[in-house]
Amino acid sequence: MAESALPFTSQGNRVGLWLIRALVFAAFFDLFVQYPVAAPYAVALGASSALVGLIVAAYSIANLLANVGAGIVLDRWGRTRPLLVGLIATAAVVAGYTLVRSPVQLVGLRLLHGLVVAVLAPGAFALAGDVARTEDRARVMGSNGAVIAVAAIVAPSFAGVIQERGGFHTVFLFDATLLLIVACLLWLFRAHLRPLDLGRSITMSDSTRWSTLLRQQFAPYSTILGFTVALGVLVTHVPERLQALGISPAVRGAAFSLYGLLAAAVMISPVSGRLIRQQWSIGAAVGAGLIALGLLIASGLGMSSPTIVEWATLFGAAVFGFGFGLLFPAVTAEVARRVPRQARGRAFGFFYAVYSLGVILGALAAGWLAEFGGLTSGWPFLAGALVVAGGSIIPLVERRVREEAAV
Template sequence: MQSEQQFRDSAPGWGLWSLRFLLFASFFDLFIQYPIAAPYASTLGASPSLVGAIVAAYSATNLLGNIAAGVALDRFGRTPLLVAGALGTALVVAAYALAQTPAQLLGLRLLHGVTVAALAPGTFALSGDLTPVERRARAMGENGAVIALAAIVAPALAGIVQERAGFTTVFLLDALVLVLAGSLVFITGRFLRRAEPEEGRLAARSVGAMAILRSLAAPYGTVLLFAVALGTFVTGLPEQLHALGVAPAVRGAAFSTYGLVAAAVMISPLVSRSTRHDWRLEAAVGLLSIAAGLGIAGAGSSVSTVERAALVGAAVFGLGFGFLFPALTAEVARRADAARRGRAFGLFYALYSLGVIGGSLVAGWVGERAGSASGWPLLVGGLLAAFGVVLPLSERLPRRPSRA
């Protein structure tokens, strides 16, 4: 019988790329909703406060769902939950088109956050199962580049399709991508299931969340502060540009620049080489770059300076994200053995969601007091990211376990 390590080394590359297509689909689903969720709720007659609740409902249930999904991924296996999650999410998204009232849309948004919850933790956990230790940093970088690609493609596509064909077509397109991705993982499931840990389903009952939190305290703290900084970026930058009367095209160009730079860094050999030796240095470099990017983006105070500051700041932010994300995900996969990798990534994405929500609230609170055009929401996010450098650099690395 082929050993686990032999299988990892010889597993078909298209099996791993089927996971990446599912990862793309899950974040495509997330990003395609950003520009249309609020307008669609408004067309159904939702008040401004109810629009906010409808938009936030997805994040609230997704945060809790990530934690529950992590336990289920370890106990029941990765592949079945990934297929069920993709197809279930496709059904929910398609049902958006049938919503007639704000209450119905709110219910679908709550359900959406639950059905999609297993996709990101599951794909990263199974990628860790499939990939040998020495190739994990590169694999996680490629996963991150796939996410960056979704961030570039989905919002722009949503705007174009919605303008030309309406909301229903956007939802059906989203559902189609999810169905295709789920079907591909189902087809490759025979290979993927062989990489899953048999012992994990028993161990899942005995290893608690607190043990995982203790072993991953520094990476988890780092991702939380990064996500807060990201929340200030995605909220504060558009608000600043809008307040100064900058054209919407500049906003789109800034976020596209961020995604393109991040993707280029993540697939570069530099990331896998440096992360393989010590995640702490790469995480610190990433956080410092993110802090610098937010500082640059927040420095513009007039239309003549803010456009250039936004583009340069977004590029530097993307550089930092490109270094940080592979370092964090590879370290989570390394420290969490196969039996608890699902829960480890479930908690990772729960903290990520919590941080983005918190960062958005911080940006809104600071913007109300200092003025959205002031750039202070971005500067506060930069200070938080700079403070986060302490977390990886102050940690004493535990002894590296045997490969799992």
């Protein structure tokens, strides 16, 4: 029987929804599982402190540049083939970590890892935008965001436990196996991923040009840049600050777990979808405002007592997660809506390049401000709050301009 393009809400395409969730989980599990093991593995291979920093950063630098190229590949050769190649190549590179014998070899593999994995996240989100109906996109993107939040909670703790019991190589081999399993699932069930607009022309048009794309996506990209700068501040300064104040590492884990759990809960709840269906700019602005508020709370507002900072960090991380739960599905659904299918790979490729850039800038800013104000200061959080608050204004300004132009 011939395959038909069915919306996500129908029985026939539920397999497609779960397959995309599996792709998203595998892509972000691979990212988050590295966090607790990349630096210790480099040290175990004899890397100096400076070389450890280069090894950790090599992946992000390569991934930042490769995301844009991945978008072009996805638009030119479709979604399934690049995703299959990306999954298999990433699995091979991750398994290759077990063969590394020197820090220099590890730098090379980290660069290669960042390159080959770049197609996975843009490909999965472009695919979700292709097969979901317009009215379902916020819900679909929200469910994908919830999967990312779950991966962020599960992967680091899993890596820590497995590395302690079975060593670094066990972590890498498990990650590679997961990627290969998802590659097999993608190959077996690829027929369930046919886009709704399959019959439309996919020839190059003005909407596929970079200049046009950037103009179309200026507001969503600006919003996500503000958020990711704030995220880079959060993931960098929370551990440093808590450690400097002598607060238990368990509090750090609890803070990031609260962030992930709240984000996942909001993304799969009806609240996010209802808000976004009214206006994406409202969902994005409210989400960004809550993220800024979360950082302000986490700063402790000038308080230096370890007990106050501990509770402020936990509460601030929870509010931050709530805001992320509103912002992420709003922005990703809007990125998909603003472009036709033939430009959606590029749109999400650039989206994730901006995402990586924001995290890098946020981490660098947090380090510099902590050096300036001290590890126990709340200045990095205040700066991050200002940036994300500024990003929240842009969608509202764009909406106001369009309303005035329509009058």
